[in-house]
Amino acid sequence: MIVEFDVDQLTGYIRDLLEQDANLRNLRVIGELFDFKVHSSGHVYFTILGKESRLNCVLFKSDARDVPKWPQKGDLVAVEGRIGLYPPRGAYxxxxxxxxxxxQGAIARAKEELRLRLEKEGLFDIRLKRPIPKLPLKAAVITSPTGAAVKDVIKVSSVRFPQCELIIVPCLVQGLDAPKSIVNALRKVQYIEGLDVALLVRGGGSRDDLSPFDDEAVVRAVRLCPVPIVTGLGHDIDLTLADLAADLHAPTPSAAAERTFPDRFALLHSLENLKSAMTRGVKTRLNERTSRLEHIFCYIQNIVNDKYLWRNRSLLESLSRELAKNTQRKVESHKLSLARAVDGLDGASPLKILSKGFAYCRDEEKNKISSALQVTLGENIVVQFIDGDIKACVTDKVPVDRRLLD
Known part of the structure; x- marks a missing residue:
């Protein structure tokens, strides 16, 4: 059965087939640049060649801004985009x-052009470089989680400064998809709480493997990193645009770790030296202050002696002798008064009275008996003498006038 279309219907049918194919909506095509024209509208039209075919391409103005002036006929390029049909020409x-x-030639030209442009913008200005924290306690490591670079950083940090917590932020570090992956990883850094520093590292490889770190989006993301960033990319001879944008760059991942993490043993040694220097300084200052105080004391003492003591020495000696005499008279007077008071107290002492032959009487309930009227015949009483007590029973009471007759 033959299906009938007009030209527009067939063109639309083929366009729908192309646009519905998932593989053709997002692809990357590698080929040799054959032609490259910038239209007055700002759109770019070019062709890429294979061994036996060619593919027409268009880059609209909105995306063409990021394309540098480097494309030349014969350059090998990778073009990302989608396949579509252009109805007026009936061509895909x-x-x-x-x-x-x-x-290599295209990469070198593109890198140099981008370097000059970004340098003119001030992206590599040394005044933008931030100092790396001397004692980082949390660091992000942006790299492939399975590569040698992350192992090198972990090894160096564990030896030099294990107190620092490492946060691995995984990303691709080579290939055409690497720039986007690196940019996304750098953006994640801003969400890590308490971060002090970030390391962007990649192990050795060919110079082509480092091309992602010359990508404009990556370079700008490095400069916009919210914390100081250290790069260690490739080998000693390699220098990427990301290195120029970083706050500090090192030739290798291990070197980047060494420049980021302080040597704990060197820190301890420095602390010991600082402690010793401080101790010596304090002792020196203390000795200086002590000597100064002694000098001031002697100076004041001499002034006091000259102005007050030595000029009035005779007066002080006379006053001192007079004070001693007065004090002695007072002491003798108080001694005499004390002796009189002692004699008075001794004469009034009950024991003194008892020693003269008098006795002290009391009843059995220890109440004092001072009169014969206080006792009754037959009552038991206690008579206290100087050398002891006797118990007696009252058998008779003799009035005063009868006692005088007896």
């Missing part, structure tokens, strides 16, 4: 979103 084409150099 690649609607590009991104154009990435692959060949």
């Amino acid at each position: 084409q690649l609607y590009a979103r991104r154009l990435v150099p692959i060949g």
Whole structure:
């Protein structure tokens, strides 16, 4: 059975087939740049070649801004975008979103052009560099979680400064998808609470493997990192644009870790030296102050002696002798008064009275008996003498006038 279409219907049918294919909506095509034209509208039209075919491409103005002036005929490039149909010509084409150099010459030209442009913007200005914390307690490590770089950083940090907590932020570090992955990882850093520093590291490899770190989006993300960032990318001879944008760059991941994490043993040694220096300083200052105080004391003492003591020495000696005499008279007077008081107390002492032959009488309930009228015949009483007590029974009571007759 033959299906009948007009030209517009067939074109629309084919366009729908192309646009519904998931593989054609988001793809990357690698080829040789054959033609490259910038239209007055700002759109860019170019062609990429394979061994036996070609593909027309268009890069709209909104995406063309990020394309540098480096594309030249013969450059090997990777074009990201989607396949679509252009009805007026009845031809399919690649609607590009991104154009990435692959060949060495193109990469070098693109990097140099981007470097000059970003340098003009001030992205590499040394005045923007932030100091790396001397004692970082939390650090983010942005790298591949399975690569050698992360192992190097962990090893160095565990030896030099294990007090620092490491947060691994995984990302791709090579390939055409690496720039987007690195940018996303750098954006995640801002959500890590209490972060002090970040390390962007990648192990050795070919120079092409480091191309993601020359990507404009990556370079800008490095500069916008909310905390100081240290890069350690590739080998000693490699220098990426991300290195230029970082606050500090090192030739390797291990070197980046060494420049980020302080040596704890060196810190302890420095603390000991500082403690010793402080102790010596305090002792020196204390000795100086002590000597100064002694000097001031002697100076004041001499002034007092000269002005007050020595000039009035005779008067002081006379007053001192007079004070001693008066004190002695007072003491003798108080001694005499004390002796009289002692004699008076001794004469009034009950024991003194008892020693003269007198006795003290009381009843059995220890009440004092001072009169014969207080006792009754037959009552028991206690008579106290100086050398002891006797118990007696009252057998008779003799009035005063009868006692005088007896």
